[in-house]
Amino acid sequence: MELRINQKTYQVDADADTPLLWVIRDDLGLTGTKYGCGLAQCGACSVLVDGNVVRSCVTPVAGVVGREITTIEAIEADAVGKRVVSAWVEHQVAQCGYCQSGQVVAATALLKHTPAPTTAQIDAAMVNLCRCGTYNAIHAAMHDLAAGKESA
Amino acid sequence: MNTPDVIPGLSLGEPINLSRRRFLASTAVGALVIGFGLPLGSARVQAAAATERGTQVPAFLEIRPDGTVRLLSPFMEGGQGTHTAMAQIVGEELDADPATFIVEAAPPGEAYVVMENGMRITGGSMSVRMSYPVMRRLGALARAMLLQAGAEQLGVPVTQLTTQPGRVVHAASGRSLGYGELAGRALDMPVPDPAGITLRDPSQFRWIGKPVKRLDAYDKSTGKAQYSIDIKVDGMLHAAVQHAPRLGMTVGSLRNQSQVEAMKGVHSVHVLPGAVAVVAERWWHAKRAVEAIQVDWQEPTADSKVRGMPADFSSDGFRDFLAAQQGPARDDENEGDVAGALKNAKTQVEATYLQPVPQPWATGATVSPGALQPRRFAGDLAAQPGTRSVPRRHRQARRARPCAGDPAFAAAGRFFRPTLPV
Numbered sequence: 057m058e059l060r061i062n063q064k065t066y067q068v069d070a071d072a073d074t075p076l077l078w079v080i081r082d083d084l085g086l087t088g089t090k091y092g093c094g095l096a097q098c099g100a101c102s103v104l105v106d107g108n109v110v111r112s113c114v115t116p117v118a119g120v121v122g123r124e125i126t127t128i129e130a131i132e133a134d135a136v137g138k139r140v141v142s143a144w145v146e147h148q149v150a151q152c153g154y155c156q157s158g159q160v161v162a163a164t165a166l167l168k169h170t171p172a173p174t175t176a177q178i179d180a181a182m183v184n185l186c187r188c189g190t191y192n193a194i195h196a197a198m199h200d201l202a203a204g205k206e207s208a
Numbered sequence: 209m210n211t212p213d214v215i216p217g218l219s220l221g222e223p224i225n226l227s228r229r230r231f232l233a234s235t236a237v238g239a240l241v242i243g244f245g246l247p248l249g250s251a252r253v254q255a256a257a258a259t260e261r262g263t264q265v266p267a268f269l270e271i272r273p274d275g276t277v278r279l280l281s282p283f284m285e286g287g288q289g290t291h292t293a294m295a296q297i298v299g300e301e302l303d304a305d306p307a308t309f310i311v312e313a314a315p316p317g318e319a320y321v322v323m324e325n326g327m328r329i330t331g332g333s334m335s336v337r338m339s340y341p342v343m344r345r346l347g348a349l350a351r352a353m354l355l356q357a358g359a360e361q362l363g364v365p366v367t368q369l370t371t372q373p374g375r376v377v378h379a380a381s382g383r384s385l386g387y388g389e390l391a392g393r394a395l396d397m398p399v400p401d402p403a404g405i406t407l408r409d410p411s412q413f414r415w416i417g418k419p420v421k422r423l424d425a426y427d428k429s430t431g432k433a434q435y436s437i438d439i440k441v442d443g444m445l446h447a448a449v450q451h452a453p454r455l456g457m458t459v460g461s462l463r464n465q466s467q468v469e470a471m472k473g474v475h476s477v478h479v480l481p482g483a484v485a486v487v488a489e490r491w492w493h494a495k496r497a498v499e500a501i502q503v504d505w506q507e508p509t510a511d512s513k514v515r516g517m518p519a520d521f522s523s524d525g526f527r528d529f530l531a532a533q534q535g536p537a538r539d540d541e542n543e544g545d546v547a548g549a550l551k552n553a554k555t556q557v558e559a560t561y562l563q564p565v566p567q568p569w570a571t572g573a574t575v576s577p578g579a580l581q582p583r584r585f586a587g588d589l590a591a592q593p594g595t596r597s598v599p600r601r602h603r604q605a606r607r608a609r610p611c612a613g614d615p616a617f618a619a620a621g622r623f624f625r626p627t628l629p630v
């Protein structure tokens with residue numbers, strides 16, 4: 057089957073029900089997207105499908121044929137994604153960093169749909185787990201982004 | 209977090225006699241360096257055992273032509289920021305901005321046993337505390353070597369030279385040379401006597417004790433940081449494990465082994481102590497197959513060495529058991545007149561706190577799964593896990609399958625399980 061990932065076309069030989077995550081990571085070698093729980097609970101595997109955040113660990117690959125997939129590797133090619141990464145660095149969000157690919161993707165999805173989200177909208181959208189507890193830094197970065205502040 | 213590169217073309221199973229020329233010829237960038245990630249078993253790394261801790265400058269530092277400083281850290285980065293801390297400490301004495309550092313995990317080797325307790329482990333908030341003077345001196349030794357190289361290159365006495373961040377400066381003539389320009393010459397300098405090294409006056413610190421941006425913030429915000437689960441080696445197969453439902457149980461028979469072996473992508477099925485595993489070309493196939501295995505789990509036998517979990521165990525039951533315990537309480541801290549202060553307090557608050565027993569590991573659970581890569585070295589296998597103790601994992605890997613050579617340890621970082629013994 058044919059997949060569109062990060063503006064490129066890939067020919068993929070995988071079972072139709074294989075989760076997108078494993079095609080991205082193991083078959084295509086794009087390891088920036090992480091495997092956390094495998095149950096769509098933690099959000100470490102978040103990717104964009106047609107601009108919407110999707111948990112790739114439970115998304116059958118056959119379901120995203122013909123859609124435009126964006127992974128963390130291409131997040132800076134998106135103007136909103138680039139702003140998010142800058143804010144993440146500015147606020148020194150990452151500690152271990154394992155969940156941050158998913159956090160940045162989730163933040164990008166929110167801001168693409170809602171450029172100036174309210175606190176309630178941020179809280180509702182930024183629900184990925186972080187075991188380091190970087191939530192405060194994430195929220196500080198999100199509030200800057202929501203307010204249109206540019207990071208250096 | 210990245211793997212220190214092993215030099216191409218070298219079999220780690222052979223005794224290594226690595227000439228500088230051969231090293232330089234083998235580096236992709238052709239950088240002039242004052243040091244490099246020494247291959248395991250190297251005579252220079254081994255020799256460090258006989259010398260003072262942290263004086264083997266070339267084992268730790270490489271200065272690239274553009275002035276970038278690559279530091280091999282004895283400690284593992286797991287989100288606590290120790291790699292940035294090492295850059296602050298070494299950079300302060302080397303006189304190089306920590307922002308110009310690339311810090312990677314050092315391989316096994318006596319040279320990297322820098323803690324004052326004679327260990328090399330990342331934990332217990334010990335990394336900075338127990339290596340601080342040694343890592344400072346390391347930076348100062350490297351700076352002295354660069355100064356000496358600068359004196360030779362500029363043809364002036366070393367006493368007339370000083371440094372600014374990343375540069376050797378001859379104030380009298382206004383000339384200066386970047387560290388990157390001097391690294392090649394500095395390589396040939398003997399490491400000076402540590403006794404003759406003066407450390408920087410702490411009142412002049414620019415980076416030690418000052419807020420510094422983490423070096424890995426960008427890589428970790430863009431998916432570029434590598435974790436143990438991300439490492440791929442040629443021809444790698446994937447294994448997935450089904451653990452016993454309770455600790456202590458053992459594998460009886462596999463009721464559907466032949467069907468599982470016939471499942472798509474399955475390479476082999478394995479019975480392990482208290483677990484079964486499936487190896488497949490793709491991890492997804494391994495996971496599906498291992499979950500399909502029907503195992504006759506056996507209760508632990510009387511002579512089991514494992515203290516098994518009872519069949520009627522429950523979290524609530526264990527909590528109630530603990531709560532019902534009688535006996536003397538232990539005061540962890542008792543300063544001053546506690547009883548009097550409580551008695552005279554305007555407000556008294558009583559509460560019962562329950563540690564989330566009996567899952568002490570839950571408090572240290574990570575999002576990232578543990579992962580290890582078996583690797584083949586000189587025809588033998590060794591396992592390479594993510595770790596916070598390179599020497600210990602190294603020993604374990606060799607015990608698991610003694611190998612002729614040393615596995616090149618790419619101890620990829622991940623967030624530590626704070627309570628899990630490693």
